[in-house]
Amino acid sequence: xxxxxxxxxxxxxxxxxxxxxxxxxxxxxxxxxxxxxxxxxxxxxxxxxxxxxxxxxxxxxxxxxxxxxxxxxxxxxxxxxxxxxxxxxxxxxxxxxxxxxxxxxxxxxxxxxxxxxxxxxxxxxxxxxxxxxxxxxxxxxxxxxxxxxxxxxxxxxxxxxxxxxxxxxxxxxxxxxxxxxxxxxxxxxxxxxxxxxxxxxxxxxxxxxxxxxxxxxxxxxxxxxxxxxxxxxxxxxxxxxxxxxxxxxxxxxxxxxxxxxxxxxxxxxxxxxxxxxxxxxxxxxxxxxxxxxxxxxxxxxxxxxxxxxxxxxxxxxxxxxxxxxxxxxxxxxxxxxxxxxxxxxxxxxxxxxxxxxxxxxxxxxxxxxxxxxxxxxxx
Amino acid sequence: xxxxxxxxxxxxxxxxxxxxxxxxxxxxxxxxxxxxxxxxxxxxxxxxxxxxxxxxxxxxxxxxxxxxxxxxxxxxxxxxxxxxxxxxxxxxxxxxxxxxxxxxxxxxxxxxxxxxxxxxxxxxxxxxxxxxxxxxxxxxxxxxxxxxxxxxxxxxxxxxxxxxxxxxxxxxxxxxxxxxxxxxxxxxxxxxxxxxxxxxxxxxxxxxxxxxxxxxxxxxxxxxxxxxxxxxxxxxxxxxxxxxxxxxxxxxxxxxxxxxxxxxxxxxxxxxxxxxxxxxxxxxxxxxxxxxxxxxxxxxx
Numbered sequence: 001x002x003x004x005x006x007x008x009x010x011x012x013x014x015x016x017x018x019x020x021x022x023x024x025x026x027x028x029x030x031x032x033x034x035x036x037x038x039x040x041x042x043x044x045x046x047x048x049x050x051x052x053x054x055x056x057x058x059x060x061x062x063x064x065x066x067x068x069x070x071x072x073x074x075x076x077x078x079x080x081x082x083x084x085x086x087x088x089x090x091x092x093x094x095x096x097x098x099x100x101x102x103x104x105x106x107x108x109x110x111x112x113x114x115x116x117x118x119x120x121x122x123x124x125x126x127x128x129x130x131x132x133x134x135x136x137x138x139x140x141x142x143x144x145x146x147x148x149x150x151x152x153x154x155x156x157x158x159x160x161x162x163x164x165x166x167x168x169x170x171x172x173x174x175x176x177x178x179x180x181x182x183x184x185x186x187x188x189x190x191x192x193x194x195x196x197x198x199x200x201x202x203x204x205x206x207x208x209x210x211x212x213x214x215x216x217x218x219x220x221x222x223x224x225x226x227x228x229x230x231x232x233x234x235x236x237x238x239x240x241x242x243x244x245x246x247x248x249x250x251x252x253x254x255x256x257x258x259x260x261x262x263x264x265x266x267x268x269x270x271x272x273x274x275x276x277x278x279x280x281x282x283x284x285x286x287x288x289x290x291x292x293x294x295x296x297x298x299x300x301x302x303x304x305x306x307x308x309x310x311x312x313x314x315x316x317x318x319x320x321x322x323x324x325x326x327x328x329x330x331x332x333x334x335x336x337x338x339x340x341x342x343x344x345x346x347x348x349x350x351x352x353x354x355x356x357x358x359x360x361x362x363x364x365x366x367x368x369x370x371x372x373x374x375x376x377x378x379x
Numbered sequence: 380x381x382x383x384x385x386x387x388x389x390x391x392x393x394x395x396x397x398x399x400x401x402x403x404x405x406x407x408x409x410x411x412x413x414x415x416x417x418x419x420x421x422x423x424x425x426x427x428x429x430x431x432x433x434x435x436x437x438x439x440x441x442x443x444x445x446x447x448x449x450x451x452x453x454x455x456x457x458x459x460x461x462x463x464x465x466x467x468x469x470x471x472x473x474x475x476x477x478x479x480x481x482x483x484x485x486x487x488x489x490x491x492x493x494x495x496x497x498x499x500x501x502x503x504x505x506x507x508x509x510x511x512x513x514x515x516x517x518x519x520x521x522x523x524x525x526x527x528x529x530x531x532x533x534x535x536x537x538x539x540x541x542x543x544x545x546x547x548x549x550x551x552x553x554x555x556x557x558x559x560x561x562x563x564x565x566x567x568x569x570x571x572x573x574x575x576x577x578x579x580x581x582x583x584x585x586x587x588x589x590x591x592x593x594x595x596x597x598x599x600x601x602x603x604x605x606x607x608x609x610x611x612x613x614x615x616x617x618x619x620x621x622x623x624x625x626x627x628x629x630x631x632x633x634x635x636x637x638x639x640x641x642x643x644x645x646x647x648x649x650x651x652x653x654x655x656x657x658x659x660x661x662x663x664x665x666x667x668x669x670x671x672x673x674x675x676x677x678x679x680x
Contacts, residue, residue, distance in 0.1 A: 071470070099449065099473035150442065150473065152449070157442040219443040222430050227442075260434045260625050305599065305627060338598045341498055371498070373463070379441045 027064030027072075030372025034058070034120045038364040043357070057120060059086065061372070069095045075118070079138075086118075087141065103146040108139060109169075110146070110161050110213050111231045112251040112269045114296075115139045116378075120368050123300045123308060124332045125347040129316035130294030134247065134273040135169070140233075142168045142209070159215035159229075167206030170237040170245070209235025211247075217379070223263075226254040227379065231271075243276035243287055255379060261305045268297035277320045292317035294325075306336035312349075326353030343368045402532050404525070405451040407462040408435055409649040410512045411482055413657045415455065415525050417547035418540050422533065426451075428468065432651040434625045436502070436597070438464045440471065448472035453528045458483035461509035478528045485520035486511045489578045501595025513647060514579035515555045515662050519548050554659055558666040559584060565618070565673040571608065571640075573622035573631060576647055584666065589617060592631055600630045612638035619672045623647045641672040 034056040042048055058078040065071045070093060075086040089105025096102065108116050115135060119127050131139050144165035151158050211233040219225040231249035236242070249271040257263035273292045294316030302308040315327040330349030337344060345366040352359040401424045406412040412425035419425075428444055429435050435457065438444075448454055449472045456465040458481040469479060488507030496505040511517045522544045530537035566585040570577075573592040581588050590611060594604040611617060612634060620631050620642045628644055635642035645665045646652040655661050 093470045094473045095475040101473060150445065152446045157446050217442040219441065225441055225443060257439070261627065339502065379439060
């Protein structure tokens with residue numbers, strides 16, 4: 001993902017906030033911060049066994065209606081000492097034939113359920129391996145146009161969605177040699193952050209990509225239901241070499257809330273990637289097709305008004321190196337201090353894989369805080 | 380929702396043709412559905428987003444809720460920033476002909492802050508306390524707002540709807556007089572409540588809310604605050620602890636046990652307990668339980 005310069009973002013912020021303050025109808029403004037303390041026994045980490053601190057992200061959201069039929073959402077993020085435009089899109093909410101909704105701009109693509117969430121909202125703290133490796137470091141985010149239809153089928157709800165994408169999903173992977181890609185994934189352990197700026201991007205020309213989602217929600221009660229979804233993406237990684245990528249995914253989510261204070265969420269997703277990768281000695285054109293699979297599954301039990309706990313298991317093969325995989329399991333818990341504006345989360349996890357000499361254990365403590373309006377959670 | 384949005388949606392609603400089918404009304408809380416049903420009779424169907432013994436402050440946005448609103452003609456929300464989730468459901472419904480009614484518009488608001496509201500005050504509502512349906516007299520302004528929407532869709536039924544509302548309010552007024560007489564012997568009685576749900580009720584029925592279990596709205600009881608409340612309860616001034624049935628009763632029950640002040644745990648929404656099927660049953664339960672407790676008797680479970 002491209003990084004933007006601080007002055008540019010500062011000027012934009014001052015313009016937007018200043019203009020908003022001068023109007024009677026201001027957008028909702030909210031800020032979410034994510035502060036972390038962590039430790040790892042990863043022998044390759046120079047700070048092995050030492051407590052480390054990090055400001056993982058700060059997100060500024062500007063949201064509001066454009067007119068009675070449309071709204072706009074803008075998210076600016078601070079990560080790794082730089083700002084970026086995370087999302088900026090307008091949505092036509094109502095008034096189109098058949099209940100069609102149209103979204104245009106830069107946004108998190110509806111490939112699965114989890115990719116729509118910003119990572120600070122994860123109960124399990126970190127982006128799953130399979131998303132990081134097969135969708136990109138920060139998930140699947142691109143400039144595009146989304147068409148979304150939702151219709152009742154008896155008691156169920158069918159969602160059909162399609163995206164035309166600019167092709168920035170190719171930037172989620174940095175096209176160095178495979179060995180360096182391996183290090184990019186392994187280096188993330190213990191820090192919860194990758195310093196992407198140290199990786200050198202190659203200039204690539206992408207072409208439009210396309211993604212589709214089919215989802216079916218089945219209510220099982222007034223406050224319970226499950227959804228299953230199928231996802232696909234086709235795109236060009238490099239117009240010059242003609243390298244392509246295809247993604248397939250399937251996801252399922254079940255939620256049950258027996259009373260005001262308790263709820264159970266069980267969710268999982270499987271993704272398969274078929275990606276053309278440049279390798280010296282890969283035959284004619286130096287390109288070979290690499291297939292990679294991965295999944296995550298988690299269970300999150302909110303057992304009291306402000307407490308939750310759960311487990312997550314995940315595995316992913318590397319997108320650009322055949323047969324190299326990593327697995328990890330973790331246990332997490334969360335506590336809301338006073339209100340949901342301040343949350344403490346802890347994650348204990350163990351990772352193992354083909355490129356790790358021995359299993360790596362990590363402990364991560366997160367303080368997530370939010371200022372401003374808090375919108376309800378989508379299923 | 381901003382007023383321009385409401386205005387345009389109302390205009391769209393005006394253009395929608397009356398079909399002869401029952402008017403489909405979806406409400407944030409079942410109490411509004413009870414009023415809409417009283418106004419519309421057989422010409423209206425009602426459904427509530429919040430059901431049972433649930434907290435109206437927090438709702439998860441299930442796709443099935445969007446579909447309910449997709450087919451609706453009218454949505455009645457609480458407003459005053461209580462059911463902020465309602466706007467997301469309305470947007471998710473993609474229903475361009477939906478008439479959105481903010482039932483708070485004609486309410487005389489209580490506890491409107493005269494200072495800048497932020498999260499340091501807890502979950503304080505900047506435009507006033509939103510629990511206005513707990514005054515039975517507010518059925519009139521709520522009903523007027525609903526009536527205006529129903530009459531917009533079915534202008535030919537406006538007279539009938541008006542008569543139905545007048546009749547409903549008259550019956551509720553008569554019942555309110557009985558409920559007031561029930562609590563009249565306890566006028567001015569000091570009561571602690573769990574959440575700040577009761578200013579409208581307290582004004583109507585002459586009780587005085589002197590403290591809350593929550594130190595700030597939405598903030599759970601802290602040990603320091605509970606200790607202060609224990610001291611207050613031991614003075615003998617406070618006659619009851621009044622709480623909403625959807626909150627966790629462990630702390631108020633402990634306070635009641637240790638101080639001897641009766642705990643009155645009552646439903647605050649229609650449909651949130653067996654037999655609480657309309658506003659009459661709701662206020663009968665609340666006033667009956669509170670009167671028994673204030674008289675020194677055992678409150679109803």
